[in-house]
Structure formats: structure tokens, C-alpha cells
Amino acid sequence: MSTQQLILSLVLATMVFSVALELKVEDFRRVAKMPRSVVCGLIPQFLLLPVGTWLATLALDLPANVEAAMMLVAACPGGSLSNYVTHYGRGNTALSVSVSAVASLMALVLTPFNFGWMMAANPATAAWLREIAINPNDIWISLALMLAIPMALGLTLSHHQPALAERIRKPLGNFSLLALLAFIALGLVAQRHLLNAAILPMLAIVVLHNGAGLLLGWVTSKAMGMSEPDKRAVMIEGGMQNSGLALGIIAVQFNADLGMVIIASLWGIWHIVSGMGLAIYWRKSDAGLAR
Template identity: 70%
Template sequence: MSISQLVLSLVLATMVFSVALELKLDDFRRVGQTPWAVVCGLIPQFILLPVGTWAATLALDLPPNVEAAMILVASCPGGSLSNVITHFGRGNTALSVSISAVASLIALVATPFNFAWMVASNPATAGWLRTLEIDPSGIWVSLLALLAAPMAAGLCVAYRFPALTERIRKPLGNFALFALLAFIVLGLFRQRQMLTLGLLPMLALVIAHNACGLLFGWLTATAMRVAERDRRAVMIEGGMQNSGLALGIVALQFGSDLGMVVIASLWGIWHIVSGLSLALYWRRKDARLAH
């Protein structure tokens, strides 16, 4: 692991810890009593967005590497950032964490399966078919280090040290928001050589793709009639894909193909922008209703 990856991992773990300080075990008990809401969050990630993306690549006349990248990103469910965004948007954070944990386990099988059949069944991308080899230990380490451990630590601190929790909750919450904004700036800086007018069509494609993920989350939550806070969590989970995992697969399996790297990188930047924008809208909506 490089220094930058280590720092990023520590930042993500801290963000999850700060979220956990405002959670209680009763929040997870309530989620356990409504498993239907977890299923609601998995449908957009593993069925609607992948299949919808596959159908779009059949209809669109795009370069095969771009279509393959779209399919790959759609096959990689979101990570811990979705939990922070959900929390900031005052959605059901416990539900978001539960969906992320279950999705990470399902991804061991579903990510290679979805990518393989969708690429193979599209004539334009059939030549791009590769056998994905995702190391299960890597997924487990990610779950334990970036989600389970900091979440358990935060819950423990909040339960055993309420006075300390009250003092550090706000500073850590502010840090989480600052870190999200820093990710956007850093992502733009690292990709500055690609920020040209020629990139606009790719950006438009990513924005439309991400909007579909959010829309599928909203449609699923509305159809299944989950509560408002649950619907926010489902929408964010549907619209935030694990672009980091996608970039890792592109590097290992596709020799860092430029077209695929561009799509995955733009996704990594844009889904934070769209997620934060949606969270800010929800916070303002709540503020208006409170008056």
C-alpha cells in the first residue's frame, strides 16, 4: 500500500468513526426489524443500474473501452463514502452502513459475474472480456478496516464516554465534510491534464450515468414505500459506486486503458459532487419544514 493509499484509508476510517459517534445500537436493531429496506438498497446496485447500463451500451455507439468502463463501474457497489454522505443528508445512516456491508459481500460474486456476462453479450465489448479475479481477502480487509472497526469503535466510545463524545462529535463531523471537499479538489488536481473541452462529452456521460443510479434508487424506494430517511439512504447507495475498486480492476486487468481510467476517475469525482449536492438539498428542505 502506498503512502497516499494509507492516508486515504485513515481519512475514510476517521470519517466512518465520526458518523458512528451519532449512532446507537438501537438504530441497527430497528434496521434488523425491517430487512426489506436493506433489500430495497441492494436492488438498484446489483440489478437496475448494471442492467440499465448494459442496455444503454447496446443502444449507444460509444468506443468499446468506454462502454466496458461504464459496465465495470455499474458493477462495483459503493463503499464507506456513501455512509458519510447519507449521514450528512440526514438519511438513515444505520441502514446505509448495513446496505454497504451486505453489498460488499455480495460483490465478491456479483461484480465479476455482472461484468462478465454484460461485456460478453455486447458485440462491441465482447473483445474486451476478461476474467476478473477479485481477491476476497481484499474485500474483507476493506470491510474490517474501513467500515466494521471504526464503526464499532465509534459506537463503543459513544456508549462508554458520552461526555467525550459530545466534545469531539462536532469537530470530527466538520473534518468529515472538509475531507469530502478535499477529495473533490484532489481528484480535479490529479486529473488536471485531462481537464480539456474534449473531456466534456465524457463528463456528460458520467453525469447522466450517475443520475440514473440516483433515479433507480428513488424509484425503488418509492415503489417499496420505505420511509423518507430510508429513501435518502437508498438513493445515495444507488448513486455512489466504488470507482476506486473499478480503477484497481482497470489497472490490473486492462493495463490502465486511458478511456476506462477517464470514466472511472470522473465517476470518482462526480458522485461526490452529486451526493453532497443532494445532501445539502435535503438539509435545506428539513430546515424549511422545521420552521
């Protein structure tokens, strides 16, 4: 591992650690009160979107690195930003927080598992991994370590030293995010001659991919008979993936491959646009009904 990759690994670990500091025992206790709703929120994230993404990559025949980025984003859990968007859109915020908490723990196993099987089960991405001499087993082990150790440390500190965890959570989170963005920005500047109109098809892919996540959240919640606030929470959880985590993994494991970086970066921008767009629409709809 190069010095740059080591630094990036530490930045990613810090990001995961800061996320774990946000998790509280109350977040998990609420799961016992609404288990069916929490399961409904997890199905689109860890089952439907990964399977749907894998099928889409088989059908579309995109460049292997673009397909790999789509798979990686689909394998990542929802980020904490989904909680704010759900709250703003007058969805069930408690459900959103509980789904995010459980998803963060499940991601320790399911993110590397889903990414691993999708890559191996797609002939194009499997051949691409062999071409760039990356061992799929090494990716699985590395992802598990980068997620599991900092997550366990963060949960331990949050439980035993809640005041300290609260004090350092935001500074650490801001630092790790800025550091990651700086690494990515430097890489994009170095490859700026490759950034041209060809980026537009990638944006279209991201918009459709994100739309699929939102739609799968809506279909799942509709099929399970959820209330309107619960539907909103599940939709947002299904369509707001942790693209920051995906960017960190791309930087460390794939040497900041430009195609993968562009997909994950566009995801990070677009899912905020789509999520907030939905939240604003819901607020206006509620206001109209209240008249």
C-alpha cells in the same frame, strides 16, 4: 504480471482490506431488524443499474473502453462515503451503513459476475476484450481474488482484534487511496496530450449515468413504500459507486486504459458533487418545513 501491476494489485488489496476493517457485527445485526429496507437498497446497486447500464451501452454505441468503464463502475458496490453523505442529508444512516456492509460482501461474487456478463453480452466490449487479448475468465478470477482474500482477512482481524483494526484502518485507507491516485495521476500526466475538449462528452456520460443510479434508487424506494429517511439512504446508495475500486481494477486489469480511467475518475468527482448537492437540498428542505 509486471512489477507495476503487482504493486497496483497490492494497493487495491490494501484498499479492500481497509474497507473490511470498518465493518462491524452490529452492521449486519441491524439487517435482521430492517431486511426489507436493506433489500430495497441493494436492488438498484446490483440489479437495476447493471442491467440499465448494459442496455444503455447497446443503445448508445460508445467506444468500447468507455462502455467497459461504465459497466465496471455499475458493477462496483457503494463506497463508505455514501454513509457520510446520507447522514449529512438526514437520511437513515443506520440503513446506509447496513446496506454498505452487505453490499461489500455481496460484491465478492456480484461485482465480477455482473461485470463479466455485461462485457460478454455486449458485442463491442466482447470484441474489444479479444482485441486487447484479455481473457474474461482471468478477469473474473482476478477480481474474486483481489476482493475475497483481503475482505476475508479484514473481517477476521476486525472481529478478533477490534482495537488493532480501528487503529490501522484509517492510515491504511489513506495510504492505499493516495497510492492509487498517485499511479493514476502519473498515467494521466504521461498521456496529457490526449486530455482536451473531448473529455466533455465523457463528463456528460458520467453525469447521466450517475443520475440514472440516483433515479433508480428513488424509484425502487418509492415503489416499496419506504419512509423519507429511507428513500434518501437508498438513493445515495444507488448513486454513489465505489469508483476507487473501479480505478484500481482498471489499473491492474486494463493497464490503466486512458478512456476507462477518465470515466472512473470523473465518476469519483461527480458522485461527490451530486451526492452532497442532494444532501444540502434535503437539509434546506427540512429547515423550510420546520419553520
